[in-house]
Amino acid sequence: MLAELRGLNEECGVFGIWGHPDPAPISYYGLHALQHRGQEGAGIVVTDGKFLRAVKGEGLVNDVFSNGKLEKLDGKAAIAHVRYATAGGSGIENVQPLLFNSTTGSLAIAHNGNIVNAVHLKRNLEKQGSIFQTTSDTEVLAHLLKKSHHTSLEERAKQALKLLEGAFAFIILTEDTMMVAQDPHGMRPLSLGKLGDAWVVASETSAFDLIGAEVIRSVEPGELIIINDKGLRSERFSEPAERAICTMEYVYFSRPDSDIDGINIHMARKRLGKQLAKEIQVEADVVTGVPDSSISAAIGFSEASGIPYEMGLIKNRYVGRTFIQPSQDLRERGVKMKLSPVRQVVHGKRVVMVDDSIVRGTTSKRIVKMLKEAGAKEVHVVISSPPLKSPCFYGIDISTDEELIASNNSVEEMRELIGADSLSFLSVEGMVQAIGRTDEGKNCGHCLACFTGEYPTSISPNTVLPHEKELVR
Numbered sequence: 001m002l003a004e005l006r007g008l009n010e011e012c013g014v015f016g017i018w019g020h021p022d023p024a025p026i027s028y029y030g031l032h033a034l035q036h037r038g039q040e041g042a043g044i045v046v047t048d049g050k051f052l053r054a055v056k057g058e059g060l061v062n063d064v065f066s067n068g069k070l071e072k073l074d075g076k077a078a079i080a081h082v083r084y085a086t087a088g089g090s091g092i093e094n095v096q097p098l099l100f101n102s103t104t105g106s107l108a109i110a111h112n113g114n115i116v117n118a119v120h121l122k123r124n125l126e127k128q129g130s131i132f133q134t135t136s137d138t139e140v141l142a143h144l145l146k147k148s149h150h151t152s153l154e155e156r157a158k159q160a161l162k163l164l165e166g167a168f169a170f171i172i173l174t175e176d177t178m179m180v181a182q183d184p185h186g187m188r189p190l191s192l193g194k195l196g197d198a199w200v201v202a203s204e205t206s207a208f209d210l211i212g213a214e215v216i217r218s219v220e221p222g223e224l225i226i227i228n229d230k231g232l233r234s235e236r237f238s239e240p241a242e243r244a245i246c247t248m249e250y251v252y253f254s255r256p257d258s259d260i261d262g263i264n265i266h267m268a269r270k271r272l273g274k275q276l277a278k279e280i281q282v283e284a285d286v287v288t289g290v291p292d293s294s295i296s297a298a299i300g301f302s303e304a305s306g307i308p309y310e311m312g313l314i315k316n317r318y319v320g321r322t323f324i325q326p327s328q329d330l331r332e333r334g335v336k337m338k339l340s341p342v343r344q345v346v347h348g349k350r351v352v353m354v355d356d357s358i359v360r361g362t363t364s365k366r367i368v369k370m371l372k373e374a375g376a377k378e379v380h381v382v383i384s385s386p387p388l389k390s391p392c393f394y395g396i397d398i399s400t401d402e403e404l405i406a407s408n409n410s411v412e413e414m415r416e417l418i419g420a421d422s423l424s425f426l427s428v429e430g431m432v433q434a435i436g437r438t439d440e441g442k443n444c445g446h447c448l449a450c451f452t453g454e455y456p457t458s459i460s461p462n463t464v465l466p467h468e469k470e471l472v473r
């Protein structure tokens with residue numbers, strides 16, 4: 001669905017390349033393939049072996065690196081980042097990669113995820129004299145790296161990473177080394193690839209396809225990869241904990257052409273749609289998906305149910321980002337600018353509208369209304385994931401419990417609120433089975449916390465939601 005309209009946003013995408021003569025242009029293309037993970041800011045930091053140089057800015061990748069800005073970034077390696085800014089945490093100081101200069105050398109960090117014990121660590125560091133420049137939890141890692149008594153960067157990184165709890169996929173760059181780390185539960189996707197002799201790392205494999213790189217493997221939970229002119233080494237900073245990859249990456253966030261641990265996202269979404277058709281009964285004439293992320297599930301639902309798939313809703317391309325509008329009327333217009341019903345497809349029909357999730361329910365309500373105004377006789381909303389009942393502490397801006405429609409209402413109450421003729425969700429078991437991971441453990445390698453309220457890491461009273469970060473400054 002349309003992320004910015006419903007309060008469900010990925011926090012970031014990261015990219016890194018080592019050993020290439022054009023690291024900045026390659027990173028630029030890599031960021032394009034990750035743009036859906038964050039549209040509020042982007043940055044690239046390059047090393048030439050002696051100095052780190054950065055270009056960062058607020059806005060889309062195209063805008064940030066316009067007017068020949070990439071030409072300033074010569075070097076042999078780069079790390080890069082796209083960012084979704086949460087409510088209180090926007091501003092250029094929070095755009096990544098964060099860059100720190102000191103007399104002992106420079107350091108840049110790109111992070112995807114959320115460190116759940118950041119407040120606790122930050123308070124301790126401040127007591128010891130650290131002064132923070134940003135509201136980003138990422139800065140905690142920089143201070144921990146600096147404070148460590150170890151002499152080698154690698155040992156300092158291991159010591160610092162061990163102290164962090166939560167979801168993190170880090171790429172760290174110094175003048176002569178790139179390091180890549182994945183949290184012990186492996187919560188955020190992170191893949192390693194090769195482009196000729198150069199090593200590449202990215203949040204999603206779609207970035208590799210765009211630059212012509214080959215996928216080597218996923219970065220493992222608890223792994224620290226060190227890449228420099230001597231080559232690549234894999235170390236561990238922690239034993240892997242039970243795997244808990246973010247299930248919403250499969251359901252909604254990742255691009256359909258990406259693979260996570262060898263499972264293609266489009267195919268997984270099709271299976272979610274098929275599973276949904278097995279679990280529910282609905283009499284209808286036509287199936288349609290809310291573009292773009294629900295199209296795959298809608299095709300799967302259509303194939304398994306035998307109800308024909310049609311393009312009942314189209315996304316209006318080239319519409320810029322509409323920021324939250326103050327009035328209801330303007331908000332409605334915002335949805336209409338982005339989505340249009342195809343009248344000839346839905347008029348007089350019983351329509352199955354497949355969507356991947358419902359957060360507040362306001363957008364679903366508007367789309368149902370739009371389909372009915374276009375003449376749909378009935379609108380049956382089917383959701384290719386279970387109800388979202390609990391907030392996410394791991395880097396996805398899923399609103400607080402109070403804002404989540406499913407945490408306060410029964411399915412019947414939600415149906416009434418969105419004005420649909422029926423509303424159905426996929427079961428948790430059906431979702432896990434359809435995605436097809438085969439990890440050991442009761443959740444088969446998934447984080448299911450926003451559906452079940454069972455969090456894979458400890459959540460302390462100090463834990464903040466991504467959009468509350470500004471409050472703890």
Ligand code: SF4
Binds near residue numbers: 391398447448450
């Ligand atoms: S709580 Fe939900 S959105 Fe957050 S990491 Fe877990 S599965 Fe993903």
